[in-house]
Amino acid sequence: MSPPQLVVHRDKELMAQAAAARLITKVVDAQASRGYASVVLTGGRNGNGLLAALAAAPARDAIDWGRLDLWWGDERFVPEGDPERNVTQAREALLDSVPLDPKRVHPMPASDGPYGKDADAAAEAYAVELAKAAGPENHAPVPSFDVLMLGVGPDTHVASLFPELPAVRETERTVVGVHGAPKPPPTRITLTLPAIRAAREVWLLAAGEDKANAAAIALSGAGEVQAPAAGAYGRSRTLWLLDAAAASQLPRSLYPPASP
Numbered sequence: 001m002s003p004p005q006l007v008v009h010r011d012k013e014l015m016a017q018a019a020a021a022r023l024i025t026k027v028v029d030a031q032a033s034r035g036y037a038s039v040v041l042t043g044g045r046n047g048n049g050l051l052a053a054l055a056a057a058p059a060r061d062a063i064d065w066g067r068l069d070l071w072w073g074d075e076r077f078v079p080e081g082d083p084e085r086n087v088t089q090a091r092e093a094l095l096d097s098v099p100l101d102p103k104r105v106h107p108m109p110a111s112d113g114p115y116g117k118d119a120d121a122a123a124e125a126y127a128v129e130l131a132k133a134a135g136p137e138n139h140a141p142v143p144s145f146d147v148l149m150l151g152v153g154p155d156t157h158v159a160s161l162f163p164e165l166p167a168v169r170e171t172e173r174t175v176v177g178v179h180g181a182p183k184p185p186p187t188r189i190t191l192t193l194p195a196i197r198a199a200r201e202v203w204l205l206a207a208g209e210d211k212a213n214a215a216a217i218a219l220s221g222a223g224e225v226q227a228p229a230a231g232a233y234g235r236s237r238t239l240w241l242l243d244a245a246a247a248s249q250l251p252r253s254l255y256p257p258a259s260p
């Protein structure tokens with residue numbers, strides 16, 4: 001596993017814009033070389049901030065939206081259309097304004113969907129959907145995601161993998177239900193670390209003073225059960241995209257400034 005690469009931007013707005021530009025280039029390159037691209041979205045302010053910046057990016061339509069597969073790293077297990085759902089927020093930030101192929105957009109099930117209130121069954125169904133999309137060359141029963149994005153919580157959680165809870169300890173299944181999450185709502189669905197680590201690249205998004213401690217803990221060699229962000233890494237690249245506030249507790253030797 002190559003060590004994480006860090007890029008620090010002046011503030012969270014510039015971080016979102018730079019990350020959006022980075023994503024455009026990554027998707028365009030993947031589509032040029034393989035004919036399609038596969039990206040995993042994350043919820044939260046930083047994740048949605050990136051999507052909003054992407055919606056406003058001048059180069060946005062260099063992406064062939066009809067050949068982009070979208071998956072989610074986690075989802076709040078609430079009814080379809082609930083404003084708390086990550087897919088609802090992603091639609092508002094970007095998805096409703098670009099010509100995606102609906103067959104290539106894979107939201108996680110809602111709590112009023114075919115699995116009712118059974119988050120574990122809904123998680124299992126998403127694992128089956130991922131496995132069906134996986135190819136023989138894939139490293140796990142999930143597609144080879146080009147980029148898997150993760151917001152980082154102030155407690156170092158990523159997706160809905162919270163410190164010390166069962167989901168972060170999962171070593172076999174790719175998707176599990178989460179019960180009693182400390183970040184509301186308490187019931188969620190999440191990719192596990194094995195699924196996250198099947199991605200070619202994992203990008204962790206951390207902006208704001210409230211992420212400084214989490215970034216310092218996760219990047220200081222902490223264990224993944226105590227600091228799930230420490231266990232989130234890609235097969236060929238792990239990239240932390242921070243703003244100066246979130247990087248403020250990191251040793252200066254860990255990163256050169258990306259912007260003055």
Ligand SMILES: O=C(O)[C@H](O)[C@@H](O)[C@H](O)[C@H](O)COP(=O)(O)O
Nearest residue numbers: 043044045046151152153158159
């Ligand atoms: O469902 C969720 O809440 C997210 O997927 C979660 O993992 C989020 O990315 C982090 O909590 C960071 O959220 P902020 O960027 O809002 O701090």
